Amino acid sequence: MIHPSSSPPVTPYALKGVYKGILKVSVMLALTYALISGLASILPAADYRELPLLGNRVAVWIPAQLHLMFAAFVLGVPIFAVITEIIGAVTKERRYDELAREFTKLLAMAYTVTAVLGCMLLALLVLLYPKFVGYMSELFKPTWLLYIVLIFGEVIVAYLYWYGWDTMQGRYKKWHIALGVLVNLWGTALLFVADAWVTFMMSPSGIDEANHLVSLWDAVANHTWMPINIHRLLANVAFGGAIAAAYAAVRFLNASTDEERARFDWMGYVGSFIAIGAFIPLPFAGYWLGREIYQFSEQMGVSMMGGSFAWLWILQASLIGSLFFAANFYLWLGMGRIPGANRYTKFQVLMILVLALGFLTWATPRSIIATGGEMAAMGGSHHPFLGLFGVMAAKNTAVNLMILTTFMSFMMYRRGNRIPVVPWATVGKALQALVVAVAVGIVLFYGVYSYFVPSLVRIGFSVYQVSAVLGAMAVFVAIDIPLLKGAREIGAIQWGKIAPRAQYALFFMAIVFTLLMGLMGYIRSGIRQYWHVYGRVADESAHAYTMSHGSATLIVSGIVLVFLLLIAGVFALTARQKDKRGDAPAQVALAGEDAR
């Protein structure tokens, strides 16, 4: 019970906001239900219905991918917000709290768009694939009920989190942070439930020979469930950070005062920092997922990595490679505003070299479907020389070195304007250099050694390489924190004094992240080929074929463009909304700039 004389943290104003959210979701669900059952009773019964013009496949693909991207955004933003809010509470720096607040404000509108897209997807699925959806919803019945409960729960906590922001300051702050953590737990639960359906379609389990349910838990906890959960969770954080950084970049470029420029420069930096931080472990999560796919079905694994889909990994590699480039480019430009950071400029040539070589290696295909003439020219199905770089060993080596390079850019950036003064500074720095050198040595050693051992042994090596890199990063940071304690500052970071080019690097990262999500989404879904549920329930519609990569990338590109336009709309509309600060009218003036 809260003491009656103090203003309660949950005001009627907040409750009203929450209720509006609930009402919105309820109405949307009711409309979708009415639409589906109405149309289903008019349309002739069928296993598949055909949508004219677009065709079923594309008609479902577009809202599904857009829904997923928005979902990633609304799951990523609260993670991003809570982290920044906690930093703000710990450092007592007001600007972190403001930053977190600014992004949480986006949630209401973003939820609406996510929900509308979700309802569209649901309606299209039920109407176009009645038989298959009937099978899935029968199989997973308790989980979709749970999903609806979770959606309402998510709306309640998230809206309370937003509407309680201003009233839950000061002594209520820790409760507000707890609320933020709850939003994330709830969102994660939602993600996990939805992933169960998707991963079941990839790697079914828990059903008998006749596809009847044997164990719901086994169907949920199938081979790829956890790896996809983790992969998506990390990707969501990275994605939220990247979009936040892009937003800051727009505001930076449009800013008219130095003060604004300083603020949005800093915001862009925080966003990109969180994006890259979450991005670094992603390849590892990806390997885990890949391994589980191989374990589930060797054939699915092989056709994913070496079959027709191999070419898409080349596209993916070029996206990821350019992402690393952009991240490092941004950091290096950012060093321009850090007095003293020019000490590190000399390393940039070497780093570009590592990135470029790594990029080339990663983009080298292993086994591709070559024509007879091409094979004759190469003297086999693999290129005699380039083939060496196509194998996983070389790729692991490359990606580990690229990750380490990006990490080093960050560390140099961090140290830019500071000179350690602790008595053991020289020893500390030498130790750090040693650790990095050892990690590089281990990665290279196992990379080369891989060529001399059978593949079964080789797979184990990637673990050593990853551990070396992760270990080196951990030790480096562990030394760095005490090392920079009380360090002498050469000068304060001059926020806002960064080239506009750097902002385009931030856009680039956001666009490439979105493209990556679209592409990976297609690969994940596409490797089922002509199956609804891989190996179990065949897609017997006219859309069961696997389309050409050219068509697929065109559709992905279109989706990404639509997503970016939609999200820009969400930002613009939210900025225009009157920002009522809880029940405290005195604070409205503070928010003036949000409305601009």
Place this chain on the structure above:
Amino acid sequence: MSRTLAKILVFTLVVIGAFAYLGQLVPQFVEHPPQKVVITTTTDKADLAEFGKKLVRGKGGCLVCHKDQETGNERGPDLRKAAAQAPSRKPGTAAEDYLIESLKEPGAFVVDGYPNMMPAAVKPPAKMSMAEVKAVVAYLQVLAGGEPSVTILPEDVATAAAATGPVHRGRALMDTHACIACHSVAGEGGAIGPELTTVATRHEPATLLSKIRQPSTWTAEGFPAGVMPVGDAIPEGDLHEIVAYLASLAGKSYSATGATSPWSHEGLRLGLVILIFNLGMLLVLVLARRGERARGGASHG
């Protein structure tokens, strides 16, 4: 301001355009799902090998690892030589048995120099029936320049039917309406009437529908007329499901009644719960407002 936005838009279009262009540079091909084949005990040997070829290149997914011509993958042994090498592979196992075993249980004998990575052809995703496995063996034998030695037994065909497509309510309904007492389908049932596994290859689904409704429409060759009971008591939806099932066994598609809406009654019940929940929220809101007004009044007074 708008200049900046225009610049950003152009930049975005260029990046996305570059990606889309990159996607056009890689090889382009469309992959179609494999065609279904129906194998019976009477399928001609040459046809069998032809079916086998289709299976190897399509549904079996064998070419992901093997090659059956000059160019192809070499993760597994060259299939052109498989049948020729089969007699000497596993001591004490005849060539045909070895080939069948290498498809059914690839792990039972692993060829020297290769990892034990091959998935069993009878398991998903290939999920071949024994008849299909034998067709593949026939193809391998022809590929090596020999003659197919396999014979399809009735029990091989049995699993062929079980292996197709999604679960069929139609099969269950054939139990319910006792068709199984007189007909065998997918290897089960009586012999008073003709085998129905392949009936849909001979007749169109619509014809089958009228036959089941009214058996006197026509009479199958070699069987007595007037034995099969009139099916007008069978619910319309069930008739369609049964025909859809028979059609699917022949690789044809026939839309049954369609799925019953997954949202039928649960949807309404759920809606009711949501409505009550909404009213509850509204009540809490009203009470909170009231409380606030009362408090506001008290502090002012």
